[in-house]
Amino acid sequence: MSDVARLAGVSIKTVSRVVNDEPAVHPDTAERVMAAIEQLGFRRNLGARNLRRGSTTGTIGLIVEDVGNPFYSELNRAVERIATSFGRQVLTGSSEENSDRERELVLEFCARRVDGILVVPAGLQHGYLVPEMRAGTPVVFIDRPAGDIVADTVLVDNLGGTIEAVTHLAQHGHRRIAFLGDSPDIFTAAERLRGFREGCVRNGISYDESLVSMGTPTPDSVGDAVKRLLDGPDAATAVIAGNNRVAVHLLRALAHAERRPAMVGFDDFELADLLNPPVTVVAHDVSALGHAAAELLFARVQGDQSPPRKVVLPVHLVARGSGEVAP
Amino acid sequence: MSDVARLAGVSIKTVSRVVNDEPAVHPDTAERVMAAIEQLGFRRNLGARNLRRGSTTGTIGLIVEDVGNPFYSELNRAVERIATSFGRQVLTGSSEENSDRERELVLEFCARRVDGILVVPAGLQHGYLVPEMRAGTPVVFIDRPAGDIVADTVLVDNLGGTIEAVTHLAQHGHRRIAFLGDSPDIFTAAERLRGFREGCVRNGISYDESLVSMGTPTPDSVGDAVKRLLDGPDAATAVIAGNNRVAVHLLRALAHAERRPAMVGFDDFELADLLNPPVTVVAHDVSALGHAAAELLFARVQGDQSPPRKVVLPVHLVARGSGEVAP
DNA sequence: GGACACTATGACAACGTTGTCTCCTGCGGG
DNA sequence: CCCGCAGGAGACAACGTTGTCATAGTGTCC
Numbered sequence: 116m117s118d119v120a121r122l123a124g125v126s127i128k129t130v131s132r133v134v135n136d137e138p139a140v141h142p143d144t145a146e147r148v149m150a151a152i153e154q155l156g157f158r159r160n161l162g163a164r165n166l167r168r169g170s171t172t173g174t175i176g177l178i179v180e181d182v183g184n185p186f187y188s189e190l191n192r193a194v195e196r197i198a199t200s201f202g203r204q205v206l207t208g209s210s211e212e213n214s215d216r217e218r219e220l221v222l223e224f225c226a227r228r229v230d231g232i233l234v235v236p237a238g239l240q241h242g243y244l245v246p247e248m249r250a251g252t253p254v255v256f257i258d259r260p261a262g263d264i265v266a267d268t269v270l271v272d273n274l275g276g277t278i279e280a281v282t283h284l285a286q287h288g289h290r291r292i293a294f295l296g297d298s299p300d301i302f303t304a305a306e307r308l309r310g311f312r313e314g315c316v317r318n319g320i321s322y323d324e325s326l327v328s329m330g331t332p333t334p335d336s337v338g339d340a341v342k343r344l345l346d347g348p349d350a351a352t353a354v355i356a357g358n359n360r361v362a363v364h365l366l367r368a369l370a371h372a373e374r375r376p377a378m379v380g381f382d383d384f385e386l387a388d389l390l391n392p393p394v395t396v397v398a399h400d401v402s403a404l405g406h407a408a409a410e411l412l413f414a415r416v417q418g419d420q421s422p423p424r425k426v427v428l429p430v431h432l433v434a435r436g437s438g439e440v441a442p
Numbered sequence: 443m444s445d446v447a448r449l450a451g452v453s454i455k456t457v458s459r460v461v462n463d464e465p466a467v468h469p470d471t472a473e474r475v476m477a478a479i480e481q482l483g484f485r486r487n488l489g490a491r492n493l494r495r496g497s498t499t500g501t502i503g504l505i506v507e508d509v510g511n512p513f514y515s516e517l518n519r520a521v522e523r524i525a526t527s528f529g530r531q532v533l534t535g536s537s538e539e540n541s542d543r544e545r546e547l548v549l550e551f552c553a554r555r556v557d558g559i560l561v562v563p564a565g566l567q568h569g570y571l572v573p574e575m576r577a578g579t580p581v582v583f584i585d586r587p588a589g590d591i592v593a594d595t596v597l598v599d600n601l602g603g604t605i606e607a608v609t610h611l612a613q614h615g616h617r618r619i620a621f622l623g624d625s626p627d628i629f630t631a632a633e634r635l636r637g638f639r640e641g642c643v644r645n646g647i648s649y650d651e652s653l654v655s656m657g658t659p660t661p662d663s664v665g666d667a668v669k670r671l672l673d674g675p676d677a678a679t680a681v682i683a684g685n686n687r688v689a690v691h692l693l694r695a696l697a698h699a700e701r702r703p704a705m706v707g708f709d710d711f712e713l714a715d716l717l718n719p720p721v722t723v724v725a726h727d728v729s730a731l732g733h734a735a736a737e738l739l740f741a742r743v744q745g746d747q748s749p750p751r752k753v754v755l756p757v758h759l760v761a762r763g764s765g766e767v768a769p
Numbered sequence: 770g771g772a773c774a775c776t777a778t779g780a781c782a783a784c785g786t787t788g789t790c791t792c793c794t795g796c797g798g799g
Numbered sequence: 800c801c802c803g804c805a806g807g808a809g810a811c812a813a814c815g816t817t818g819t820c821a822t823a824g825t826g827t828c829c
Contacts, residue, residue: 771829772829773822773826774828778824780820786813789810789811790810790812791804791811791812793806793809795807797802798801
């Protein structure tokens with residue numbers, strides 16, 4: 116900046132005025148300054164600016180499990196859209212479902228003085244956030260609630276969605292329904308399992324623990340579960356996939372099975388309608404999730420001091436075929 | 443920081459020494475300082491630190507067309523992985539295939555003094571980058587080359603891949619092959635079209651322009667093209683989808699067609715193997731693309747001054763069924 | 770002609786850090 | 800007893816900006 120000032124023959128403050136479009140600069144002077152800026156390729160240092168102004172940094176942080184997972188990337192996109200409309204940039208990070216990594220990312224973002232943080236929490240302990248939140252960094256939890264603090268949260272109706280899935284299968288005559296879920300440490304997985312149990316109760320189906328398999332989904336783990344649950348005289352005639360990754364592994368495991376059970380997945384996914392049979396899912400609007408969370412965050416950024424809010428977005432069952440086959 | 447200093451009864455410089463793990467601080471003093479830090483919830487301001495040290499900001503920028511597209515989110519993930527290994531954070535942005543937006547994002551990132559930029563360029567003019575690059579911000583182009591400057595670039599073998607696709611179809615007896623591509627303004631689309639033409643020549647097929655349809659893929663545009671190209675006496679018996687989005691729309695358009703042509707897609711996608719028939723694709727390793735680009739960028743960040751490099755990653759045809767049906 | 774308003778500009782401090790230099794204290798060796 | 804040296808700590812400037820205040824010049828009005 117001082118280089119520009121020297122070249123234009125003005126003071127550094129005048130350069131500042133020009134780059135900030137402040138009034139009270141003579142057009143001729145402004146033009147000289149602009150020319151100097153152009154010539155030197157000057158670009159103002161936003162870091163220094165933010166430091167001096169004590170203002171916001173114009174960035175927000177987004178932490179998800181894995182930015183490469185289509186579910187989270189759609190979320191990322193929705194968040195980015197809102198952030199852009201508020202003139203903010205987005206710093207992203209993948210926690211890899213590891214609470215230490217989550218913490219590290221959050222604190223790193225705080226040290227960078229992001230204006231706010233959106234997080235799909237991996238851990239259950241968020242006490243470390245208290246000082247940051249007290250210091251004025253708003254935090255909104257997405258898809259899963261905070262572990263041990265009260266904070267803004269946006270969720271989907273995991274319970275209701277899974278109940279709906281069970282009911283749908285029951286209405287098509289299924290009495291033995293299996294449930295394949297992610298690790299029960301994950302809120303959504305636990306909640307959906309709860310919904311499964313509740314759904315069984317409501318539909319007069321006796322809840323059978325031997326038809327439940329929970330755990331981080333891998334091709335092998337899901338394949339084994341399929342063998343175990345869908346074989347034998349007491350085999351399940353229908354199966355619910357607890358999330359999109361379970362669903363993918365399940366579909367692959369079933370591809371070469373002789374007898375295909377009815378199936379409903381939680382989370383919609385691309386091409387679900389083109390499979391054979393098309394996959395019935397409990398769908399929810401991931402964009403809306405990101406949208407709602409980001410809107411809430413920016414309300415906080417702009418000073419909203421109301422009590423922490425908890426938003427639960429609706430889900431709806433999309434019947435495509437796989438869930439409508441008889442036992 | 444001065445609050446911490448006051449509380450601990452030391453100078454602000456000593457606090458600095460403690461948070462930087464500098465030697466020559468008495469253990470007792472350090473402990474007092476740590477306690478004060480804990481009590482006040484102090485977190486050092488990285489912006490101020492970077493300003494003072496004149497060092498790197500510890501961030502890199504990544505600009506893609508759409509962070510929500512699985513192709514780019516996988517890229518994002520690969521980049522993030524390398525960035526993390528170099529202790530950097532990633533700022534992401536979606537250009538939406540708009541060159542003005544691309545420029546805006548790049549300049550914004552530069553103003554934030556990112557250590558380097560990875561960009562899937564939307565535009566063809568990159569002269570605006572020259573001052574930034576001269577000022578020391580390395581830039582690596584991903585998936586598409588820079589328009590009018592020489593710069594590091596990582597591409598995939600679009601030409602070879604499409605030739606391979608045509609050859610594959612020709613070997614299965616197809617003589618009338620259609621090509622559905624994205625807008626020809628996009629480098630990869632143009633390159634693949636060139637590969638299509640070259641593939642026809644090499645396989646003794648007369649290149650028929652009426653079997654080509656280029657343009658931003660939408661369900662309607664692809665649906666119309668399908669009707670036009672796959673109907674009538676001179677209809678194509680096989681079709682090549684120029685990228686993953688064309689492929690998805692194409693599959694949907696073909697789902698209810700009476701006669702299904704053979705098909706090969708460029709870009710692999712999840713569940714391609716589970717469709718009926720499974721989709722043959724020209725696959726490439728998106729992670730490797732991000733990996734290579736990020737590695738190259740960090741080499742530059744760390745001072746590599748060698749001439750700009752151009753890396754072309756290989757592709758390979760994955761035969762799954764849809765490309766092996768006879769005319 | 771002096772008080773006043775207004776325009777255009779600059780000097781200087783401050784944002785929160787850290788690098789450099791200086792200072793103080795205690796200790797061991799001559 | 801004095802000197803030098805090392806460990807521990809602080810004063811101060813500087814990073815690149817911008818907010819505040821001051822200043823000089825130019826009309827304008829009574």
